[in-house]
Amino acid sequence: MAESTSHKRTAKKLADKYKTTYNDQEGVDINTRKLAIEVETEGSVKDGIRQLQGHRKPVYIAGANAATVNEALEATQNNTVGVMDKDGNIIKRSTRKK
Numbered sequence: 610m611a612e613s614t615s616h617k618r619t620a621k622k623l624a625d626k627y628k629t630t631y632n633d634q635e636g637v638d639i640n641t642r643k644l645a646i647e648v649e650t651e652g653s654v655k656d657g658i659r660q661l662q663g664h665r666k667p668v669y670i671a672g673a674n675a676a677t678v679n680e681a682l683e684a685t686q687n688n689t690v691g692v693m694d695k696d697g698n699i700i701k702r703s704t705r706k707k
Contacts, residue, residue, distance in 0.1 A: 613650050615673040619695045620648040623671055626697045637661065643707070644669060646693070651677050654684045661690055667703035669693050 617631075620638045624631040629641050637660055639646040645664045647657035648671045661668040669691040672678035681692040682701060691703030 616648050616650050619671060619673040623697050646671050648673060649677055654680045658684060658690055666707045667705050669703055
């Protein structure tokens, strides 16, 4: 599937914020020693949650827009995945421990 412009822009912005590089290959988009972030656009949140399985540190879905943030909040209600907006502001904190 072709990567959307908003996905790429958001991923690069968050990679800069967390002083790391954006992984545009298989695997999680942004991976630091302290957290993992999967950037998603509308309709792909459930795939993002699957991508974050197995990570033993706080994990986040970053919504590329407000609609995706709302979708992520709904999809992560009963799990340890956190949600952040396109600027990296945490909306729902991940409860997964390192």
